[in-house]
Amino acid sequence: MRFLITGGAGFLGTALSNRLASLGHHVTVLDDCSAGDPAHLLPDVQFNKGSVSDKTLLWTLLQDIDCVFHLAARISVPESILFPSGYNHVNVTGTVTLMEAVRDTGVKRIVLASSGAIYGDQTENPYQETFSVKPRSPYAVSKLAAEHYVRTIGYQNGVQAVCLRIFNAYGPGQRIPPSHPPIIPSYLKQALTNSSIIIHGSGKQTRDYIYVDDVVNAMVTAATADGVDQEVINIGSGVETSVLELVRLVRQVTGRKPEEIYNPHKSEGTSRMCADISEAYEKLNFLPMVPLETGLRLTMEKDPLLKQFQS
Numbered sequence: 001m002r003f004l005i006t007g008g009a010g011f012l013g014t015a016l017s018n019r020l021a022s023l024g025h026h027v028t029v030l031d032d033c034s035a036g037d038p039a040h041l042l043p044d045v046q047f048n049k050g051s052v053s054d055k056t057l058l059w060t061l062l063q064d065i066d067c068v069f070h071l072a073a074r075i076s077v078p079e080s081i082l083f084p085s086g087y088n089h090v091n092v093t094g095t096v097t098l099m100e101a102v103r104d105t106g107v108k109r110i111v112l113a114s115s116g117a118i119y120g121d122q123t124e125n126p127y128q129e130t131f132s133v134k135p136r137s138p139y140a141v142s143k144l145a146a147e148h149y150v151r152t153i154g155y156q157n158g159v160q161a162v163c164l165r166i167f168n169a170y171g172p173g174q175r176i177p178p179s180h181p182p183i184i185p186s187y188l189k190q191a192l193t194n195s196s197i198i199i200h201g202s203g204k205q206t207r208d209y210i211y212v213d214d215v216v217n218a219m220v221t222a223a224t225a226d227g228v229d230q231e232v233i234n235i236g237s238g239v240e241t242s243v244l245e246l247v248r249l250v251r252q253v254t255g256r257k258p259e260e261i262y263n264p265h266k267s268e269g270t271s272r273m274c275a276d277i278s279e280a281y282e283k284l285n286f287l288p289m290v291p292l293e294t295g296l297r298l299t300m301e302k303d304p305l306l307k308q309f310q311s
Contacts (some may be wrong), residue, residue, distance in 0.1 A: 009036030171212030236275025
């Protein structure tokens with residue numbers, strides 16, 4: 001098959017691009033390199049630097065493409081609160097521009113990488129796709145809007161559309177920016193460098209952490225699965241893990257004892273979050289294979305940045 005992957009040089013995009021290329025597929029990547037690094041892509045992957053808002057470039061790249069994976073997005077919740085217009089431009093306008101080009105070039109299927117952040121605070125756990133969503137940030141709003149545009153424009157034009165609400169993905173190659181870094185690579189780095197781990201709130205808040213290879217398995221299956229047009233599907237581990245439990249596991253896999261500093265003045269965010277993955281099992285035959293402890297060890301062993309801190 002022939003795939004176009006927007007955001008294909010980012011964390012999830014690189015893993016997906018390399019997996020598809022290793023399976024013998026023709027893979028084209030579009031990425032503006034704002035958060036991605038094409039140096040990590042396999043030589044067989046055709047890389048193009050550019051914006052998902054460049055319709056002329058999209059028309060060129062989409063010729064003879066069978067399926068598009070749309071991963072290009074800005075993804076920081078705190079940053080989106082500061083710059084909502086920027087998030088709307090990339091995550092919403094960029095998605096609409098892509099869908100116009102998909103429509104015009106006759107692509108048959110698009111798979112959107114959406115987010116579990118769309119759910120916001122829920123009174124029941126685990127989160128089911130049928131729940132009323134309560135997005136709490138411009139980022140979450142932008143991903144919800146992207147879902148609606150992908151499904152609506154797809155429905156109107158005969159493009160099969162699948163939206164995967166991915167929960168807290170982690171694994172080797174995840175960036176650790178200086179502000180608002182993802183919790184797992186940040187905690188592993190802090191532990192390995194004998195620095196302090198900052199715990200916001202009580203640490204009892206829970207999240208659903210899913211290893212990158214499991215996410216890629218779901219995305220690859222979504223490209224060809226039957227009966228998934230117009231579906232919204234949770235992709236998570238189905239396991240609820242507190243921040244305190246995550247800290248314990250980080251200590252265990254690193255063999256270090258970093259100091260824990262509690263910051264009670266900063267919001268801990270949604271109190272509980274876990275994906276109901278029964279729909280993913282039914283529609284995609286999806287079962288996560290990597291438990292959190294194993295995933296932490298794999299991340300520590302395979303991530304180039306984290307490897308340099310290990311003695």
